[in-house]
Amino acid sequence: MSAVPELATALANADIVHDHTAIERAIARMAARIRNDYAGSVPVYLTVMHGGLPFAGQLALALGARGLDLQFDYLHATRYRGATSGGTLVWKHRPETPLRGRRVLLVDDILDEGHTLATVRAWCLQQGAREVRIAALTVKRHDRCVPGLVADYAGLEVPDRYVFGYGMDYHEQGRNLPAIYALRD
Known part of the structure; x- marks a missing residue:
């Protein structure tokens, strides 16, 4: 079994691409748009675990x-299941709230591919x-996204590098960092 890379090593070899203040501002902007779009309704607010949790909590409060x-x-x-590249989708938990006829807001940390x-x-x-609709804190800049899939509400762009912090992990570490980092190439 290989050793898990150290978070401290990753941080030493990464750049902060968005600090906590920038993240808070982006969430506030998103909240204003979402509130206007959903006025008069109570959407089903689906947090995508684990990565979406910090962002979803902050956005819900806003x-x-x-x-x-x-x-x-x-x-x-x-x-991903702890890996750095994706495989077959595995459902660990499906929502229990009936969705028929409802407006749904999916909330996640990143829209990558x-x-x-x-x-x-x-x-x-x-x-x-x-x-x-999809609310993503970050959207990665590249042209490899599933055709036709966009974040209806996007907070911040991140470079096409390995990013972590604020919900995104570095080998299941660092999700609770209050900023977003990108490993240097």
């Missing part, structure tokens, strides 16, 4: 401060969701 109520649930679907989010969005629609 939405509550703006008067938008949410019905919380979560899902856990992963293609989008395979997981595309599958989850399709599943929500199969469950009868009236609408499924």
